[in-house]
Amino acid sequence: ETGVTQTPRHLVMGMTNKKSLKCEQHLGHNAMYWYKQSAKKPLELMFVYSLEERVENNSVPSRFSPECPNSSHLFLHLHTLQPEDSALYLCASSQESGGWGTDTQYFGPGTRLTVL
């Protein structure tokens, strides 16, 4: 888990708050991902960044706003969330060689988000 770090590990916020989740990868990878994991549901891919450019946005509500300032850092900015957004948010990175998804993804420990 030290290859990909996420902060904070736990976050409780009200629906009117604005907060940000941070992810940092120390593996020299060129792609980063945000996933949402809700209870009893498969991991849902939210965003994919390759070389700091967003290459996928899976119909995620605009109250989630990603930012990738460089290849090592990924943020997820949160505002006016709903209680159903409470979940474990996982960041991952990989070294993509052109065949998407053909390489191992390395995950961070996640941020447990609770929206009151």
Add this chain to the structure above:
Amino acid sequence: SQQGEEDPQALSIQEGENATMNCSYKTSINNLQWYRQNSGRGLVHLILIRSNEREKHSGRLRVTLDTSKKSSSLLITASRAADTASYFCATQAGTALIFGKGTTLSVSS
């Protein structure tokens, strides 16, 4: 639509027994990966098997792939209490991996 579907959803065994989990998928794949997740933590990559491979081993793990049946299995031999976790298969779809709901394995001592 969901690509990987694990079976069973939950599995309880005793230490020392073998655990077998299955994964079925719907479309053609380049590879299939298995991941493990301890409760409330991130996923850890276990093994990747390519579409032209039929079987792969890593320590106590054995993965098989049958592309004609669009299925894969993960066998954990001589299980330990520390193997208690959720196990996910993942297949490629577009630019990223698609995960199933996972199999929750409980190994009691």
